Amino acid sequence: DAGITQSPRHKVTETGTPVTLRCHQTENHRYMYWYRQDPGHGLRLIHYSYGVKDTDKGEVSDGYSVSRSKTEDFLLTLESATSSQTSVYFCAISEARTGGDYGYTFGSGTRLTVV
Amino acid sequence: DQQVKQNSPSLSVQEGRISILNCDYTNSMFDYFLWYKKYPAEGPTFLISISSIKDKNEDGRFTVFLNKSAKHLSLHIVPSQPGDSAVYFCAAPHTGNQFYFGTGTSLTVIP
Numbered sequence: 001d002a003g004i005t006q007s008p009r010h011k012v013t014e015t016g017t018p019v020t021l022r023c024h025q026t027e028n029h030r031y032m033y034w035y036r037q038d039p040g041h042g043l044r045l046i047h048y049s050y051g052v053k054d055t056d057k058g059e060v061s062d063g064y065s066v067s068r069s070k071t072e073d074f075l076l077t078l079e080s081a082t083s084s085q086t087s088v089y090f091c092a093i094s095e096a097r098t099g100g101d102y103g104y105t106f107g108s109g110t111r112l113t114v115v
Numbered sequence: 116d117q118q119v120k121q122n123s124p125s126l127s128v129q130e131g132r133i134s135i136l137n138c139d140y141t142n143s144m145f146d147y148f149l150w151y152k153k154y155p156a157e158g159p160t161f162l163i164s165i166s167s168i169k170d171k172n173e174d175g176r177f178t179v180f181l182n183k184s185a186k187h188l189s190l191h192i193v194p195s196q197p198g199d200s201a202v203y204f205c206a207a208p209h210t211g212n213q214f215y216f217g218t219g220t221s222l223t224v225i226p
Contacts, residue, residue, distance in 0.1 A: 042218035106158030
């Protein structure tokens, strides 16, 4: 168990307000990711981090920013929320598995509704 | 442009029968593939993987087949159970530690 916690689990916010989602991990993983899941689009990468203060954009980064000031925390901020950002957001870490496999372990998700 | 495609948004199967979920990819350089399973209100969980040096990997009721010439992989679930009802995503590695995901197939197993 990679010990990934996302908060909040649910959030309703108004258009134009800033929103920050938090991802916390307990096992010192270097790589952390933020994805959004939308019907018909699957899972799309927003931003990722490869270390403290080291972040980069994914395929759908417009309107989002991230910060990683500590290894264990990766924050996703919507500077001014829009209705198109209504989605389910997942945090993930990358880890090796037994037998040489590797892949993501995901958090439980944050359901964000922008009204 | 979708690098990994799941062309069937949904699939319904009777309990006890075989479920076959399909995934196509465009990049012949992909050398590793994963399947994730997602229940409502939960995060995706790893199900099974396959390396391109193999054409089949089996784990209990789940088998993944890889056809490199066709750039196609499939997940077989035999026998299907109601608890298998979930959304299934296939994925392939992008640069570094990133993955491309398909759009998902929602499987319903009918008791």
